[in-house]
Amino acid sequence: MxxxxxxxxxxxxxxxxxxxxxxxxxxxxxxxxxxxxxxxxxxxxxxxxxxxxxxxxxxxxxxxxxxxxxxxxxxxxxLKEAGGYSLQNFVLRRWANGDVIVAKPIGDRVKKEYGEEWLTIHRxxxxxxxxxxxxxxxxxxxxxxxxxxxxxxxxxxxxxxxxxxxxxxxxxxxxxxxxxxxxxPPVETGDLAYRGTFTREQLQSFKNARIDKLIEESNISVWLGPGAHAVFYPLRNKTEFNLVLLCADDLPEGVRTSNGSLEEMAANFEGWDPVLSMIISCLKTALKWKLLHFKExxxxxxxxxxxxxxxxxxxxxxxxxxxxxxxxxxxxxxxxxxxxxxxxxxxxxxxxxxxxxxxxxxxxxxxxxxxxxxxxxxxxxxxxxxxxxxxxxxxxxxxxxxxxxxxxxxxxxxxxxxxxxxxxxxxxxxxxxxxxxxxxxxxxxxxxxxxxxx
Structure with a gap:
């Protein structure tokens, strides 16, 4: 076969x-x-x-x-040999300026508390x-x-x-x-997501101290905001970085994925942390997909x-x-x-x-x-x-x-x-x-x- x-x-x-x-x-x-x-x-x-x-x-x-x-x-x-590694902190940030609300240790604390590690890897x-x-x-x-x-x-x-x-x-x-x-048949949740990955070189090209710190840390960073949030973390030994943007769904009913414009994507996060805006600007395409829920x-x-x-x-x-x-x-x-x-x-x-x-x-x-x-x-x-x-x-x-x-x-x-x-x-x-x-x-x-x- x-x-x-x-x-x-x-x-x-x-x-x-x-x-x-x-x-x-x-x-x-x-x-x-x-x-x-x-x-x-x-x-x-x-x-x-x-x-x-x-x-x-x-x-x-x-x-x-x-x-x-x-x-x-x-x-x-x-899995570790394939690029899976342990993150250090799960950081929640303010949407407007990136200020840290709280940083929850993952690394050693998770292994001690729950008996196993927390790994991150490319899917x-x-x-x-x-x-x-x-x-x-x-x-x-x-x-x-x-x-x-x-x-x-x-x-x-x-x-x-x-x-x-x-x-x-x-x-x-x-x-x-x-x-x-x-x-x-799915039920629409009202949310959609944009996702992108970046190389280390792309982000280093900004020569921005805050971005340099983000890419050196082994952290999950989540910006919490009104009706939306953004998630950023490193992959493959910090040679790649993952960004997911979650915001209100504007796709027509029945449409699950669509090519979106970069301007439209950026507009959803207008006024957010300038560092996040810079990272978003690295995206070359804007594929968006509807988050759906199914009845169990x-x-x-x-x-x-x-x-x-x-x-x-x-x-x-x-x-x-x-x-x-x-x-x-x-x-x-x-x-x-x-x-x-x-x-x-x-x-x-x-x-x-x-x-x-x-x-x-x-x-x-x-x-x-x-x-x-x-x-x-x-x-x-x-x-x-x-x-x-x-x-x-x-x-x-x-x-x-x-x-x-x-x-x-x-x-x-x-x-x-x-x-x-x-x-x-x-x-x-x-x-x-x-x-x-x-x-x-x-x-x-x-x-x-x-x-x-x-």
Whole structure:
């Protein structure tokens, strides 16, 4: 088949579960790697609609809950070799002049507080590390393969489903995992984004002391302003820099991306920090895209089919958790399926279907509350970032400026500074929790089965 990986030294096992994953994004690739690392490994086929996986995108964050999964998979060092590195501070600034409201330490504090590092990396580099490892571990990667449907096969002795591809091919699967985003009609959020990357040389050409300081620091800088914000941070060992501008959506209804004018983009941030204006002037093109929201599914699973990442709980980007939640999903799905296979699947198709369905119901219980909390938190962060100047903004800035005196251990009205919220989001070990919950589930299943047999 087109695009099939040739760098897979490990053979797919012929017995056990065959997992078909639709989508070679972060969540799908993580799931594939974790399935192949299981003992015994699960057979995995990844179907990706793109004819080629290109290292596109810009910066992406791996907060501690994401690096915890990468560490579990043995990929943290490889991500660092690919350009991932630890930032030092998360700095919030005033929109008009760039004055620092508060600087939250990341670096050593995050590792100590939450048990893992916070890394920043180019999205394309991140995906390439995962893709290479998926192929190396023996996952079969098939490109130019768009999934258009799933056909149940209840009468076949294997109990398999058939995945239908746009090119007419049909692939049998015990388990199908949807990891390729959403096709449901979106809801417009009222925000749009511009994104650009810059070379170090471009920014040094300004010969501006404040810009020179920005590019030497390993910080995330976020300018908070009325109805808009801007995010700036370094990539690839400070040889490149990422800028994202978030402002009010002015695209026509139904239009998701558009080429915008540089003048229009700059006008959205007229009167903002002069340093930010200089950085914006480096942009050569102004691609803008609408930020959309999708209604979360009431049920993620129906039979032996599961969804992960944006396919089940799409989120606004304001907590930097979209990819992190997807890799959590993928690793947990693999853990549950590996545990089920190792514990012994029944031979009859009807019983196997019931076992898989029950396992995916456990997956939903494990993930639904956590991902809903993140989706709601991102909406709350949007409000926090976009306050207009006034009494509430003054109170926000005062409360934030007082956080360092508590050594970041206090509560806060805003999620960004709330210690219990951040501990739950970044410090919770989802894999350890899932393993314990699966063992309880499996033991209870065995007791129920034995009781029925008696």
């Amino acid at each position: 087109a695009g099939e990986g040739a760098e897979s030294p490990h053979q797919q096992q012929s017995d056990g579960l065959h997992v078909v994953i639709a989508g070679a994004g972060m969540g799908g690739l993580t799931c594939a790697i974790a399935c192949r690392q299981a003992n015994p490994p699960l057979a995995v086929t990844i179907l990706e609609s793109a004819p080629e996986i290109m290292p596109i995108g810009a910066g992406i964050h791996l907060p501690p809950n994401a690096t915890r999964v990468m560490s579990h998979l043995g990929l943290l060092d490889r 394309g580099d991140y995906q390439m590390v995962l893709l290479k490892e998926a192929r190396r571990s023996g996952a079969r990667v098939v490109l130019d393969s768009q999934v258009i449907g799933i056909e149940a096969c209840p009468n076949e002795s294997s109990g398999q489903q058939t995945v239908l591809l746009k090119n007419g091919q049909r692939i049998g699967a015990d388990v199908v995992i949807g990891a390729d985003g959403r096709s449901m 599914l009431d049920k993620w699973t129906k039979g032996p089919v599961a969804l992960l990442g944006d396919a089940s709980h799409p989120t606004l980007p304001y907590q930097g958790q979209g990819a992190a939640m997807a890799v959590e999903d993928g690793a947990i799905l693999a853990l549950l399926l590996a545990g089920l296979q190792k514990g012994g699947l029944t031979s009859t198709s009807e019983d196997k279907h019931a076992q898989l369905t029950s396992t995916f119901q456990l997956y939903e219980k494990l993930r639904k509350k956590r991902t809903e909390t993140n989706v709601a938190g991102a909406v709350r962060t949007r409000q926090f970032y976009h306050l207009h100047d006034g009494e509430e903004q003054v109170d926000r800035d005062r409360e934030l400026s007082e956080l360092p005196s508590s050594k970041w251990q206090s509560g806060c009205k805003w999620n960004w500074g709330d210690a219990p919220y951040q501990k739950s989001l970044l410090g919770f070990d989802v894999l350890d929790d899932a393993e314990n919950r699966f063992q309880e589930f499996f033991n209870e299943s065995k007791r129920t089965t034995n009781g029925a047999a008696l």
